[in-house]
Amino acid sequence: MHTAEETRPALRADCSQCVGLCCVALAFARSADFAFDKPAGDPCVNLDDGYACTIHPQLRDRGFKGCTVFDCFGAGQQVTQHTFGGASWHDGAETRAAMFAVFPLMRQVHELLWYVADALALPAAASLHPALRRIRTEIRAIADAPPETILAIDLEEVRAPAAQLLRDAARLTREAGQIGTGPTRVGRSRIRPDADLLGADLRNADLRGAELRGALLIAADLSGADLSRAELIGADLRDARLNGADLRDAIYLTQPQVNAALGDTRTRLPLTLTQPGHWR
Numbered sequence: 001m002h003t004a005e006e007t008r009p010a011l012r013a014d015c016s017q018c019v020g021l022c023c024v025a026l027a028f029a030r031s032a033d034f035a036f037d038k039p040a041g042d043p044c045v046n047l048d049d050g051y052a053c054t055i056h057p058q059l060r061d062r063g064f065k066g067c068t069v070f071d072c073f074g075a076g077q078q079v080t081q082h083t084f085g086g087a088s089w090h091d092g093a094e095t096r097a098a099m100f101a102v103f104p105l106m107r108q109v110h111e112l113l114w115y116v117a118d119a120l121a122l123p124a125a126a127s128l129h130p131a132l133r134r135i136r137t138e139i140r141a142i143a144d145a146p147p148e149t150i151l152a153i154d155l156e157e158v159r160a161p162a163a164q165l166l167r168d169a170a171r172l173t174r175e176a177g178q179i180g181t182g183p184t185r186v187g188r189s190r191i192r193p194d195a196d197l198l199g200a201d202l203r204n205a206d207l208r209g210a211e212l213r214g215a216l217l218i219a220a221d222l223s224g225a226d227l228s229r230a231e232l233i234g235a236d237l238r239d240a241r242l243n244g245a246d247l248r249d250a251i252y253l254t255q256p257q258v259n260a261a262l263g264d265t266r267t268r269l270p271l272t273l274t275q276p277g278h279w280r
Contacts, residue, residue, distance in 0.1 A: 008272060011074045011114045018076030019088045020044075020051035025100040033066030041100055051088075060278055068278065069238075069259045072103075073110035079103050083147055098147045105150055109143045111254070112159060115166055115233065118252050118272075124176035125169035132169070135162050170213075170231040170251045177229055180206035237261040 024047065027040035038044055046055050046064075053059070059067050079102055080086065089096040116136045120129055139162070142153055182188040183205040190197060193213040197220050204224040214234040223243040233252035242263040247253055248270055255273050263279045 008117060009074075010078070011110050011117065013072050013074055014077045015052070018051065018072075018080050019090075020047050020053075021076045021079060021089070021099065021103045022070060022072055023047045023051075023053065024089060025103045028066060031066075033064070033069070035063030041096075068276070069256055071254070071256045071259065072107050073114050075103060075106035075110045078110065078143060079106050082144065083150070098151075102147050102150050105153075105155065106143065108155055108159075109139060109150075112162055113139055113143065114254065115252055116162065119166055119169040122169050122173045122251070124173040128165055128169050128172070132165055135165060166233065166252070167213075170211075170233070173251055174209040174211065174229050174231060178208060180208035180210060180226060182206060182210075232257065242267045 020043070023044040024042070025040060028034040028038050030037045044053075046053050048054050053067070055062050055064070059065070079099060080088075083102055083106070084095065084099055087095050087099070089099050113136065116132055116139065119125055120132050120136070125132075135158075139158060142150060142155075142158065145153075182191055183200075183202050185201040185203070185205075186197070190200070191207065191210050191212065193211050193215065195212065195215040197215055197217050199218070200220045202220055202222045202225055205222070206226050207222075207230050208226055208228045210227070210230040212235050213231050215232075216236050217240045218236050219239045219241075220237075221241045222245050223241050225242075225245045227245060227247045228249040229251060230247075231251045235257065237257045238260040240261045242258075242261050244264065244266040246268045248268045250270065253270060253273065258269060258273050259276050263275070265275075265279070267275070267279070269275060
């Protein structure tokens with residue numbers, strides 16, 4: 001039986017084992033995140049013949065911040081090496097269409113596996129670990145299935161029971177320690193799931209155990225905030241300032257959320273995540 005941490009490598013992107021799926025299968029629109037429009041299915045002009053990005057070190061400087069935020073949770077190499085046995089989207093129209101259809105679904109499956117791994121690492125949720133392991137097995141079976149099976153599955157039927165377990169695990173963890181006193185500059189009532197905290201001043205806020213699931217935290221200032229046991233699944237952290245914030249024990253924080261935020265060397269992250277290269 002694999003432990004939660006033993007499954008992590010498969011849920012981390014390994015571009016060397018992929019065929020540039022995120023650079024081809026997905027669409028993006030000219031915006032602050034992308035320098036030009038690209039339809040789904042068209043290779044990005046910056047993708048070379050070896051499936052590598054020719055401007056990777058300069059992505060942000062060249063107007064492709066969105067590329068530095070994206071993370072496939074290992075779906076790219078899973079689709080390339082396992083689902084399609086090492087094939088490429090160059091290998092005929094049928095393979096191309098199937099790979100591009102499976103890839104976004106696989107990303108959702110792998111993201112869900114990441115959250116389940118997070119929940120299995122929560123000691124306060126030990127009573128839920130057997131159920132979490134069972135659902136992990138079900139989700140893993142989907143990830144290992146052939147393309148036609150993946151395309152036929154209704155992911156919502158899997159996601160719904162998993163989401164309830166994740167919420168329950170987060171609740172047990174939030175309630176296992178002291179709940180913070182909340183922010184000092186915005187009303188405490190605003191600290192809730194799906195809250196609109198766009199640009200909110202939350203500097204040095206005591207947000208221990210806060211339920212910020214799905215919260216809009218774009219450009220919020222969380223400098224020096226304590227987010228221990230704060231539930232952040234689905235929270236939008238684009239351009240949120242995390243300088244000196246403590247997120248070591250934040251619940252369900254992901255690499256894409258961290259990549260989208262702003263931080264510095266004083267920002268404390270969970271051991272499962274890495275500091276983005278654009279942080280100073």
